[in-house]
Amino acid sequence: MKTFFKRFYIAIIFIFLYAPIATLIILSFNKSKTRSKWGGFTLNWYISLFEDETILQALWNTLLIAVLSSLIAVVIGTAACIAMQSMSKKMRTVFMGITNIPMLNADIVTGISLMLLYISFGIRFGFSTILLSHITFNIPYVILSVMPRMKQLNPHTYEAALDLGASHIQAFFKVVFPEILPGIMTGFLMAFTMSLDDFIITHFTKGAGIDTLSTKIYSEVRKGIKPEMYALSTIIFITVIVLLFVINVSGKKSSQNTKNKAQR
Amino acid sequence: MKKRKLLALTLAVSITAATLLSGCGSSSSGGENGQVVVYNWGEYIDPEAIAMFEEETGIEVIYDEFETNEMMYPKVEAGATQYDVVCPSDYMIQKMIDNDLLMQLDFSKLPNATEHIGEQYWEQSRQFDTDNMYSVPYCWGTVGILYNKTMVDEPVTSWSILWDEKYKDNILMQDSVRDAFMVALKLNGNSMNTTNEAELEAAKEALIEQKPLVQAYVIDQVRDKMIGGEAAIGVIYSGEAIYTQRENPDLEYVIPEEGTNIWIDSWVIPKNAQNAENAHKFIDFMCRPDIALMNFEYITYSTPNVTAQSMIEDDDIRNSSIAFPDLSQYTNLETYSYLGEEGDALYNALWKEVKSY
Numbered sequence: 001m002k003t004f005f006k007r008f009y010i011a012i013i014f015i016f017l018y019a020p021i022a023t024l025i026i027l028s029f030n031k032s033k034t035r036s037k038w039g040g041f042t043l044n045w046y047i048s049l050f051e052d053e054t055i056l057q058a059l060w061n062t063l064l065i066a067v068l069s070s071l072i073a074v075v076i077g078t079a080a081c082i083a084m085q086s087m088s089k090k091m092r093t094v095f096m097g098i099t100n101i102p103m104l105n106a107d108i109v110t111g112i113s114l115m116l117l118y119i120s121f122g123i124r125f126g127f128s129t130i131l132l133s134h135i136t137f138n139i140p141y142v143i144l145s146v147m148p149r150m151k152q153l154n155p156h157t158y159e160a161a162l163d164l165g166a167s168h169i170q171a172f173f174k175v176v177f178p179e180i181l182p183g184i185m186t187g188f189l190m191a192f193t194m195s196l197d198d199f200i201i202t203h204f205t206k207g208a209g210i211d212t213l214s215t216k217i218y219s220e221v222r223k224g225i226k227p228e229m230y231a232l233s234t235i236i237f238i239t240v241i242v243l244l245f246v247i248n249v250s251g252k253k254s255s256q257n258t259k260n261k262a263q264r
Numbered sequence: 265m266k267k268r269k270l271l272a273l274t275l276a277v278s279i280t281a282a283t284l285l286s287g288c289g290s291s292s293s294g295g296e297n298g299q300v301v302v303y304n305w306g307e308y309i310d311p312e313a314i315a316m317f318e319e320e321t322g323i324e325v326i327y328d329e330f331e332t333n334e335m336m337y338p339k340v341e342a343g344a345t346q347y348d349v350v351c352p353s354d355y356m357i358q359k360m361i362d363n364d365l366l367m368q369l370d371f372s373k374l375p376n377a378t379e380h381i382g383e384q385y386w387e388q389s390r391q392f393d394t395d396n397m398y399s400v401p402y403c404w405g406t407v408g409i410l411y412n413k414t415m416v417d418e419p420v421t422s423w424s425i426l427w428d429e430k431y432k433d434n435i436l437m438q439d440s441v442r443d444a445f446m447v448a449l450k451l452n453g454n455s456m457n458t459t460n461e462a463e464l465e466a467a468k469e470a471l472i473e474q475k476p477l478v479q480a481y482v483i484d485q486v487r488d489k490m491i492g493g494e495a496a497i498g499v500i501y502s503g504e505a506i507y508t509q510r511e512n513p514d515l516e517y518v519i520p521e522e523g524t525n526i527w528i529d530s531w532v533i534p535k536n537a538q539n540a541e542n543a544h545k546f547i548d549f550m551c552r553p554d555i556a557l558m559n560f561e562y563i564t565y566s567t568p569n570v571t572a573q574s575m576i577e578d579d580d581i582r583n584s585s586i587a588f589p590d591l592s593q594y595t596n597l598e599t600y601s602y603l604g605e606e607g608d609a610l611y612n613a614l615w616k617e618v619k620s621y
Contacts, residue, residue: 034511036492054311115344125345203335208301208345209326219306219329223563224484226307 028230045231052228058216069134070191077142081150103140111204125207133205134195142187149183300542301326303347310562317549323542346536348543354528355600357399358392366398367533373544376551384591385568391599399530400547401568405502407525413514415496423451423520432477436498439481441615442600450522456598459607464614471618503565505586517586523596
């Protein structure tokens with residue numbers, strides 16, 4: 001009985017998590033445009049997806065902005081962590097608070113304030129403004145995930161490296177960086193996903209003629225979302241699943257290898 | 265010492281970045297530079313029409329889309345991007361005129377608009393653009409009742425069917441303040457632009473009374489739910505009705521006898537437009553009958569372009585009472601007008617009461 005409930009519980013959770021995605025995937029093969037009628041199997045949406053330049057352009061913009069903004073945010077955020085590490089405890093708490101506030105701030109407030117800021121500086125709206133905004137809201141997430149790693153770090157290892165003749169930069173990249181790398185990776189991934197699905201800030205800071213996937217999909221709401229979007233979402237989902245699978249399998253192999261080596 | 269250096273470096277980097285960016289900004293000076301920046305609803309134009317415009321005039325179209333009037337307004341008002349042509353709905357145009365955001369159109373540059381847009385649509389436009397000086401109608405439609413003939417066997421003529429106990433849990437209402445109140449106000453024989461508190465209070469009571477019968481308050485799901493036969497009666501926009509009928513022939517659309525909302529989306533030019541000349545060319549191009557016809561076939565929302573209407577090949581659609589109802593037959597069609605901030609607040613407060621009842 002107990003195991004039945006355990007399984008039942010797990011099954012329910014998985015249904016809630018994956019049923020919507022499954023629906024979307026099925027609909028992407030639906031010949032009929034409406035969501036409530038099955039018009040037969042078709043691959044047409046996939047074909048027209050790759051013929052639709054505006055969607056592909058939006059996809060490209062989304063990915064480019066996500067990668068660039070999270071890379072830049074990682075650099076700035078990590079630098080900020082190094083600085084905060086050498087501050088007094090009081091100052092560090094103050095700075096940590098300052099970087100946390102933007103995360104709690106409502107997106108719409110951030111979006112409108114950024115828009116007004118750009119206007120007052122006379123910056124032309126377009127790709128660069130979206131990128132800047134995404135970097136801005138990504139930095140706190142990087143700091144949030146790098147800082148705990150930084151705190152665990154033994155400060156003496158860095159000093160030891162300096163004593164042994166390493167320059168500051170060498171000491172950082174050979175001693176500190178490998179230690180905080182997991183934190184940086186988490187920060188990067190978090191920033192990447194935040195950037196990928198942001199709508200409201202992008203809406204207010206984008207210029208005419210440039211769209212990311214989220215703004216593109218949103219603008220279709222009035223007339224009904226095009227089935228090409230289901231096809232695209234399916235492709236993205238499958239790609240992510242495959243990537244996760246590959247990473248996990250290769251991760252296991254390499255950890256097994258090191259274990260074997262250690263045993264030898 | 266270390267810290268200083270780092271600080272100096274950070275400062276240097278940020279200053280360089282700032283100068284670079286502001287450099288980008290100042291180079292964005294406007295003027296007639298062979299461009300036109302268009303801000304339209306999503307999926308609201310045949311992409312082919314834009315390509316044709318670019319080819320014929322050599323003007324580059326920078327095309328941008330919005331999802332609601334309310335999302336569009338702050339962007340145009342703030343002037344973040346200087347749009348040359350925008351396509352808002354009736355009440356929003358009135359708000360923009362009130363707030364001095366729009367430019368008077370030069371109709372000598374819009375021969376197609378004056379020639380091909382029907383007189384009755386100019387007349388309807390006067391409800392939000394009193395002297396027809398700021399806007400050129402692009403798409404229009406009505407709000408009415410869509411019902412499933414297999415589930416409703418009586419003739420539908422009145423909004424009161426939405427209050428019929430028989431159809432409990434089979435009714436779909438629009439989930440937007442103005443549309444929901446429009447139904448109740450019209451049922452009570454009032455204007456849908458009223459700010460009379462007693463009338464609004466009565467409408468609120470009616471909506472609360474109706475609430476147990478309503479299956480769901482929805483926006484664009486009306487379309488799919490009605491096609492799938494999940495509900496018997498729904499409040500819907502006429503442009504969607506044609507599409508739903510194509511998917512499910514059992515569906516029928518009616519304009520209730522108490523009258524309803526007639527909405528118009530029109531082209532306007534914001535005051536801060538950089539390419540007003542090109543904007544006029546773009547609007548005029550959209551009024552050319554062959555282009556209007558292309559757009560009608562793509563969007564399926566009624567076109568105010570009477571020449572384009574007469575060119576529609578399919579008889580059923582050309583004479584469709586859904587797409588092109590005879591407006592002279594109705595005396596009680598209204599467009600939404602902008603109610604001012606106080607009016608909006610009143611409607612929103614009452615709607616909240618309905619939704620939380």
